[in-house]
Amino acid sequence: MSRYFMHFWSDELCDAHYQAGFSGEDLEFTAGAGFREAGVETGDVIYIISAYDGQFLLVGRMIVGSLLQSFEEAKVLLGDGVEKAEEYVIAALGTATEQFFTRQLRWEEVGDLRVVHEDGTAKPLKFAGDDAIDTAALEHVRELTAASAAILDEAIEQPFHEHPPEGGGDVDDEFEEDEIGDEDLAAIALSFADHEVNSRAQTAAREFVTRAFEEKGWTVMPVHDIGEGFDLHCAMENDHLHVVVRGTVHESLEFLLTEIEYARAEEDDSFALCLVTSALSGEPHLSTFSGDDLYHLFDARPLTWAFRFRGEDGGEKA
Structure with missing residues (x-):
């Protein structure tokens, strides 16, 4: 054998x-x-x-x-x-x-x-x-x-694509540094457009991730302040993780982050993203990534803008 x-x-x-x-x-x-x-x-x-x-x-x-x-x-x-x-x-x-x-x-x-x-x-x-x-x-x-x-x-x-080294391969110059084109960006946004489905997927993902950590001996504490930039504080002895949870009904590794969560991924060595794909199915799948993983393994583009009315000097309300 x-x-x-x-x-x-x-x-x-x-x-x-x-x-x-x-x-x-x-x-x-x-x-x-x-x-x-x-x-x-x-x-x-x-x-x-x-x-x-x-x-x-x-x-x-x-x-x-x-x-x-x-x-x-x-x-x-x-x-x-x-x-x-x-x-x-x-x-x-x-x-x-x-x-x-x-x-x-x-x-x-x-x-x-x-x-x-x-x-x-x-x-x-x-x-x-x-x-x-x-x-x-x-x-x-x-x-x-x-x-x-x-x-x-x-x-x-599993299908895997490896980007060629700098200066090599047939990478389109237009997207060499930013591989999410406008059509892809629109498709990603559309896949998260149903707020009811997203809410159910997020709830299911949070429960799934909590169970997964607890089964491995972690203490899991929910974080209710959105200003913290993460959803769960997981601790085991001297180890701590600040976990952002994302759930999607799809199988693809796509998700949205807020600006605060994005900053947390950049600056926090204890950051972890737990992505649950097929979250509402009978076979959800958990993938865990560090902050460095987000920059080394994923392409990203800004998706939303925040607007504030300037007041009387900047225009008129309808």
């Missing part, structure tokens, strides 16, 4: 591949050390992972076709440009997925991952603080449980 492993790529390696335009190309091989020592064999599954700014990144997946321990063999098979390493894992024909270097796993998914230790026990990944993965704990070939592999498989199956 196949086993499942993670192999860590450094941020420097991922950035080099990203800048070289490897995004979307099949993951043909990985190189490093410790594969045989970890028990990797032909037919096993390897997930390439990385980390950036404390976030867990999923590069791609392959089924092991062969393992090489000769640099000369690797050059013959992979070309003279291959880096020198102790071992090379070659993907079985037709099993490699596309590789992406900015595909981030949601925190609830990362929290559910389990690695198999030498004594056979399955333990969660180590974290460095409230909202950062312990990169040092990933820098080995680590075996995963089958349930953890299923989580990564599901993430890989």
Whole structure:
């Protein structure tokens, strides 16, 4: 029966591949050390992972076709440009997925991952603080449980688009910095136009998020002052999160923020956005994002303006 492993790529390696335009190309091989020592064999599954700014990144997946321990063999098979390493894992024909270097796993998914230790026990990944993965704990070939592999498989199956590096690709100059065009903006606004539906979705989302945090041991306190810029204050021991909750009846990751919430995302290290999609269905789905995620993973445009009548000097009331 196949086993499942993670192999860590450094941020420097991922950035080099990203800048070289490897995004979307099949993951043909990985190189490093410790594969045989970890028990990797032909037919096993390897997930390439990385980390950036404390976030867990999923590069791609392959089924092991062969393992090489000769640099000369690797050059013959992979070309003279291959880096020198102790071992090379070659993907079985037709099993490699596309590789992406900015595909981030949601925190609830990362929290559910389990690695198999030498004594056979399955333990969660180590974290460095409230909202950062312990990169040092990933820098080995680590075996995963089958349930953890299923989580990564599901993430890989989701459609993903990676923007090309600056100066590369066929990005329309008009939208290089702002990819939400006028038609898209109108469509997003229209999707939230039904206030009754929005209110029900928001209520359902708030209840769903509250339960999700409480089930994991957090104390959840509602915030009633809109001037605070968040909806829930979640605490567990010395950890605190200022959570903005958004609910939508759609499956797409689209939402609206107020100016105060937007400012909170910029300035508050404890900020978290909990977006519940399909909030009124029987299968709502929770996605959690940090403030940095909003700027790195989403496009945004202002949607509303505030107006105040100037008075007698500025015009006449109708």
